[in-house]
Amino acid sequence: MPWTREQMAARAALELRAGEYVNLGIGLPTMIPAYLPDDAGITVHAENGILGVGPFPYDDEVDADLIDAGKQTVTVRPGASFFGSEVSFAMIRGGHIDVAVLGALQVGANGDIANWMVPGRMIKGIGGAMDLVSGVPRVVALMEHLTRDGEHKLLGECTLPLTGRGVVSRVITDLAVLDVADGSFALVERAPDVTYEQVRAATGSPVLDREAVAT
Structure with a gap:
């Protein structure tokens, strides 16, 4: 069965290593700190000016003046x-952040990412995503595999306005973990009971099955 949003965030937390400075995009990535142990040695950065972001607060811990870039209390x-x-x-911009975990509207098999607007819909602004994808060495996309209408979000090429070109190295969805390499998606891990055929059908671009290649 597909991973829940909580399980997706927990899986994404496993991508982070001790000593890294990590920026988390708004939405689903902001759930990741809840799955980082206190001794993980990972420092979470928020572009509105915090280094050392923790998990969301319990009701009795809320400080209305302490918010992240998505205006959520932290x-x-x-x-x-x-x-x-x-x-x-x-x-x-100086290259001091090691990893960015971002939500995405679309990711291309060439590593392109689109995550800031859908033409014709109201937007609040570009935000810091374009700076992140151009200034951070490793970009991980954390996203649902399909739209609510069942349309592909992982494509050969993005059709929405781009945030960055050739920047995404790994994608984590509710169905699978995939690497972006050599112009294709490569299956790294599947959610429990999700088959390769299901992942391939839900992806708008060929998917290399590394498990099959390994055997």
């Missing part, structure tokens, strides 16, 4: 620091 880890957005974006 907690902070011991030793967290606060600064202006100009310093925050200097960290991103």
